[in-house]
Amino acid sequence: MATQTSEITIIGGGVVGLSIAIGLLQAGRRVTILDGADGDFRASQGNFGLVWLQGKGADFAPYAEWTRDAVTAWPQFAAMLEEMSNLKLALSQSGGFEFFTDTTEFDQFRASLERQQAHLGNRFSHEIIGPDDLRRMYPGIGSGVVGATFCAADGHVNPLRLLRALRCAVTALGGNLVSDALITSISPSMSGGFDLSLQNGNHLGADRVILCAGLGTSQLAAQLGFETRVRPQRGELLITEKLADRLPFLSSTIRQVDEGGVQIGGTKADAGPDDSETLPIMAQLARHAVTVLPALADVRVVRAWGALRVVSPDGYPVYARSKQHPGAYLVTCHSGVTLASLHATVLAEWIDDTSRAPNLEAFDENRFALSGAA
């Protein structure tokens, strides 16, 4: 028996759940966010902070479009969030590089940018930069770099401050954010809506439920009639001591955070539910950074960590409404930082099914049934 009922309950208080909450609160909904325990895997606390378009959706036009829209919406979203939270997100969107040390990988990525270009037309531009031109632009680039690509729309943000700002904004808008509220089961209620059971023995009711519990999504998805299952993919990162000098560029694997440290990342491993950092990958990351920018050899690494990405069967976002249980939604994605600007705005229209809702049919989970991938 549920003791309290909310209009919309969001399960998961990471970047995805909090962003969605903001849009719904601004649309006038009463929203409760139930977030799990401190020991949970939390991609939102371990990510790289890119707001990135380059390479996204090369083989899936709707994702290329959606990401393009997200990147475009970021400045306005950041301004809104900064005002509501009184925190600086350190958003910078002055373009980003991909650096290559292997010619085959360089060629493959160039080809994928051509496909992305074909999808986006004049809404996308990119540059291919040969090694000589690159070193003319940045004399400090290492001799092992065989070329780079550049997209002027790429950028980055301080990801931990983003998370804090989202939490502040949700509270400022009147959202009910509950921590240590792990949901163990959900069932449709006899009187309509849903009954939620918490690990601490409490029960809550909700008219509508949005499942965005990161790696906790799979376990609850089946109870709401969803097919989607997500898997962890480990990324490892290093951060250096703070540098007084600014790094002259942003890349998808090397970026300087606004506080001054240089963050190095970009690895991917299927390691199951294990987010520990490993010595061989730490060495690989350091080697990569020094190959791209030899001057970094003199800089001390002060911290390393691993974090688990939340990956759908085909790697693209899922926006699904439960057919079995109307009023239940599932949202999961890999690039939750980049997409936060849309999750906090137009996604509310999709959840409320208004005439202004974006067309997200391509992201429905029925694509897994068709491909047998879920």
Ligand SMILES: Cc1cc2nc3c(=O)[nH]c(=O)nc-3n(C[C@H](O)[C@H](O)[C@H](O)COP(=O)(O)OP(=O)(O)OC[C@H]3O[C@@H](n4cnc5c(N)ncnc54)[C@H](O)[C@@H]3O)c2cc1C
């Ligand atoms: C190494 C790494 C680098 C990344 N780099 C970038 C990047 O540069 N740019 C970018 O856009 N994205 C990046 N990402 C991806 C981005 O971090 C994620 O897409 C985003 O954080 C996912 O947010 P989420 O809210 O879905 O999941 P999470 O942050 O994992 O949050 C899920 C929440 O759900 C809660 N939860 C789980 N189960 C339950 C339950 N049963 N009941 C209640 N609550 C529950 C958990 O406690 C948790 O707080 C990166 C990710 C990683 C790991």
